[in-house]
Amino acid sequence: MVDCARIQKELVDCNKDKGISGISVTLDGDEFTHLTGTITGPVGTPYEGGIFQIDIQMPGEYPFEPPKMRFLTKVWHPNISSQNGAICLDILKDQWSPALTLKTALLSLQALLSAPEPGDPQDAVVAQQYLRDYPTFAGTARYWTETFAKRSSMGIEEKVQKLVEMGFPDVLVRKTLEIVGGDENMALEKLCTG
Amino acid sequence: MLCEILQVITRESLLVAQREDLRRVMEMLNLSEQHARTLLIYHRWDVEKVFAVFVEKGKDKLFGEAGVTAKSCKIKHAPAAMTCEVCMEDIPKHKATTMDCGHCFCNNCWTEHFVVKINEGKSRRITCMAYKCTAICDEAIVRNLVSARDPDLAERFERFLLESYIEDNQRVKWCPSVPHCGNAIRVEDEKLCEVECTCGVQFCFSCSSEAHSPCSCLMWELWVKKCRDESETVNWITVNTKSCPKCYKSVEKNGGCNLVSCICGQSFCWLCGGATGREHTWTSIAGHSCGRFKEDQEKQAERAKRDLNRYMHYHNRYKAHTDSFKLESKLKETIESQILMLEGKESELKDFSWLTNGLNRLFRSRRVLSYSYPFAFYMFGEDLFGDEMTPVEREMKQNLFEDQQQQLEENVEKLSKALEEKYDGLEDDNLKQSRMQLINLSVITDRLCKSMYECIENDLLGSLKLATHNIAAYKSKGVERASELLVRATKGNNSISCLQTSSSISATGGTVEVGRSSSSSLNFENGCPSRKRSKREAFGNVLFDLNLPAEVIDKS
Ligand SMILES: [Zn+2]
Ligand SMILES: [Zn+2]
Ligand SMILES: [Zn+2]
Ligand SMILES: [Zn+2]
Ligand SMILES: [Zn+2]
Ligand SMILES: [Zn+2]
Ligand SMILES: [Zn+2]
Numbered sequence: 001m002v003d004c005a006r007i008q009k010e011l012v013d014c015n016k017d018k019g020i021s022g023i024s025v026t027l028d029g030d031e032f033t034h035l036t037g038t039i040t041g042p043v044g045t046p047y048e049g050g051i052f053q054i055d056i057q058m059p060g061e062y063p064f065e066p067p068k069m070r071f072l073t074k075v076w077h078p079n080i081s082s083q084n085g086a087i088c089l090d091i092l093k094d095q096w097s098p099a100l101t102l103k104t105a106l107l108s109l110q111a112l113l114s115a116p117e118p119g120d121p122q123d124a125v126v127a128q129q130y131l132r133d134y135p136t137f138a139g140t141a142r143y144w145t146e147t148f149a150k151r152s153s154m155g156i157e158e159k160v161q162k163l164v165e166m167g168f169p170d171v172l173v174r175k176t177l178e179i180v181g182g183d184e185n186m187a188l189e190k191l192c193t194g
Numbered sequence: 195m196l197c198e199i200l201q202v203i204t205r206e207s208l209l210v211a212q213r214e215d216l217r218r219v220m221e222m223l224n225l226s227e228q229h230a231r232t233l234l235i236y237h238r239w240d241v242e243k244v245f246a247v248f249v250e251k252g253k254d255k256l257f258g259e260a261g262v263t264a265k266s267c268k269i270k271h272a273p274a275a276m277t278c279e280v281c282m283e284d285i286p287k288h289k290a291t292t293m294d295c296g297h298c299f300c301n302n303c304w305t306e307h308f309v310v311k312i313n314e315g316k317s318r319r320i321t322c323m324a325y326k327c328t329a330i331c332d333e334a335i336v337r338n339l340v341s342a343r344d345p346d347l348a349e350r351f352e353r354f355l356l357e358s359y360i361e362d363n364q365r366v367k368w369c370p371s372v373p374h375c376g377n378a379i380r381v382e383d384e385k386l387c388e389v390e391c392t393c394g395v396q397f398c399f400s401c402s403s404e405a406h407s408p409c410s411c412l413m414w415e416l417w418v419k420k421c422r423d424e425s426e427t428v429n430w431i432t433v434n435t436k437s438c439p440k441c442y443k444s445v446e447k448n449g450g451c452n453l454v455s456c457i458c459g460q461s462f463c464w465l466c467g468g469a470t471g472r473e474h475t476w477t478s479i480a481g482h483s484c485g486r487f488k489e490d491q492e493k494q495a496e497r498a499k500r501d502l503n504r505y506m507h508y509h510n511r512y513k514a515h516t517d518s519f520k521l522e523s524k525l526k527e528t529i530e531s532q533i534l535m536l537e538g539k540e541s542e543l544k545d546f547s548w549l550t551n552g553l554n555r556l557f558r559s560r561r562v563l564s565y566s567y568p569f570a571f572y573m574f575g576e577d578l579f580g581d582e583m584t585p586v587e588r589e590m591k592q593n594l595f596e597d598q599q600q601q602l603e604e605n606v607e608k609l610s611k612a613l614e615e616k617y618d619g620l621e622d623d624n625l626k627q628s629r630m631q632l633i634n635l636s637v638i639t640d641r642l643c644k645s646m647y648e649c650i651e652n653d654l655l656g657s658l659k660l661a662t663h664n665i666a667a668y669k670s671k672g673v674e675r676a677s678e679l680l681v682r683a684t685k686g687n688n689s690i691s692c693l694q695t696s697s698s699i700s701a702t703g704g705t706v707e708v709g710r711s712s713s714s715s716l717n718f719e720n721g722c723p724s725r726k727r728s729k730r731e732a733f734g735n736v737l738f739d740l741n742l743p744a745e746v747i748d749k750s
Pocket of ligand 2: 295296323324328
């Protein structure tokens with residue numbers, strides 16, 4: 001049976017300073033077995049400005065067993081599956097300790113976004129790219145952040161449309177946007193300089 | 195090195211055996227039982243390894259790696275209440291427990307943690323709950339807290355700790371008997387050997403299947419699979435028989451052409467199984483064209499047939515010797531009753547151990563002979579060593595081996611025949627002559643077995659370049675028998691005593707094992723080796739009369 005008292009305390013504690021930490025957790029329905037976490041992409045990384053949602057399943061033995069976490073938001077990262085959001089992180093597996101919390105786990109995920117560990121990859125394709133061609137990796141990661149992790153900003157389709165209307169071919173526009181990580185102004189600059 | 199010292203560990207002596215190793219580490223390093231256990235579990239119950247790490251890397255490293263934390267002397271004066279970091283509740287001090295590492299949580303949380311870990315099968319290494327703390331929890335605390343919640347689980351915890359001695363121990367293996375005799379066998383030093391449990395089961399210590407030398411473990415595994423595999427029989431049927439299209443009886447092909455006739459009178463085509471007339475030539479059947487007469491198919495069938503014939507050749511001989519072995523085991527009774535009769539007679543001869551020895555020689559060499567066939571099957575076949583030898587080399591080696599095998603075979607049969615004689619009906623002179631003959635045969639057979647093993651080890655397996663195959667060494671005395679672990683209440687009197695001063699030997703942990711000597715192999719101890727050797731010799735003498743090679747009997 002899930003320890004509701006502890007989870008309740010964790011929720012209060014976590015959401016108290018979400019403005020500073022950029023981390024929050026909400027209940028999914030009335031059950032304490034299913035939660036959703038949110039983290040902001042760390043500044044100075046291809047994930048900057050993105051808001052990432054994480055699906056959290058609480059096992060019956062929580063906190064004596066680790067929570068099961070998975071990215072709901074699509075992320076381009078060596079330790080996160082680009083297919084299903086599965087995460088490769090030691091503290092969610094054998095390094096879990098009952099003294100850790102949802103907040104510390106989410107903080108670790110945020111840290112993982114800042115410092116990928118391509119040596120222990122979850123997504124081999126991304127990890128290869130990260131190691132061999134960092135600029136392309138960073139571009140794709142930024143593009144994915146732009147496309148999937150930014151709710152408020154202009155959608156990628158709108159940007160494409162705008163640039164196409166300026167007279168650039170659709171295929172080239174999409175490609176350029178991807179290279180520059182979705183930044184409309186940078187894309188325009190690149191398109192103009194050829 | 196041979197595995198000279200074998201012990202049977204029964205359910206009852208498991209605790210004693212484990213205690214003994216624990217005690218050595220406890221006394222050597224001045225540790226509590228639970229810390230000694232933590233070290234030993236981490237090092238797979240290899241006492242020498244623990245001592246070696248201690249000497250090489252020092253105490254701190256040894257303890258750190260394994261998760262042993264020496265209790266800090268400072269008793270923390272914690273406030274009367276604390277907040278448990280796991281359940282986040284305020285807890286009065288008496289409801290919380292501090293581990294040796296200094297981390298304190300409430301008893302409820304500790305208990306829950308232990309329950310989850312025991313259920314996960316991690317009883318042997320339950321770490322502290324604090325993040326990144328690798329300290330192993332005090333087993334007494336685990337025991338107490340868990341038994342308060344779930345006595346059955348506490349018992350399981352206890353059993354897991356106990357069985358770790360067998361399951362995590364490289365020197366100990368469960369006896370593979372079915373139904374299980376409850377025993378485990380411990381060997382010293384050598385892990386590649388064949389052993390006999392007190393329940394009578396003989397097995398290979400390295401793969402736990404029946405004793406199979408001179409086959410290597412891999413060869414034996416493949417052979418068992420091959421024999422069990424029905425595809426061989428299926429293969430035989432497809433290669434050699436087809437069912438008649440009229441009466442469905444199996445018909446064997448005997449002749450070169452593809453027209454076969456059933457005893458019911460029906461003729462049919464061997465290739466497609468279709469009914470035909472009787473008119474045919476070597477390559478075609480009149481009025482019949484099945485279109486399946488293709489050369490490669492013929493070749494494939496030829497190849498399958500060749501492989502199958504090869505397998506059958508080795509299997510038949512293997513089986514023949516295994517069957518003989520079973521039949522000959524009945525000789526045991528006959529020989530025993532003959533010895534009884536002979537002993538009752540007025541005669542110059544008083545000692546009839548040569549008969550028992552001859553019989554044991556027969557049993558042992560018969561085994562060697564039967565396992566030498568699967569060995570040859572793989573040694574000179576293409577499955578395992580196809581790339582190891584040129585065909586010429588292969589043929590040379592095969593001839594060398596088969597000469598030896600043949601000689602051994604002849605002598606084993608002679609020995610078998612000699613043992614069927616009615617010794618109790620013989621007059622003294624004839625009896626003496628028969629005795630001489632039997633002893634001679636035993637000696638020769640023993641030598642032949644020995645040189646076959648040597649040939650296998652040195653010339654055949656020893657010269658492999660790509661693969662490594664090892665076999666258990668040949669033992670004239672037969673498969674090593676494990677002796678019961680002796681439990682004595684006396685103190686001292688064993689090689690362990692040279693490890694520490696006599697005053698440090700605990701009166702309670704006074705377990706002594708015959709021939710137990712590995713403790714003396716510590717390189718930083720003096721004065722042990724000579725004692726160790728004398729122990730082993732003394733141990734060997736116990737078995738003198740029953741299991742010595744014929745050579746020795748001959749000399750005496
Ligand atoms: Zn607690
Ligand atoms: Zn600790
Ligand atoms: Zn047994
Ligand atoms: Zn084996
Ligand atoms: Zn028929
Ligand atoms: Zn014919
Ligand atoms: Zn046909």
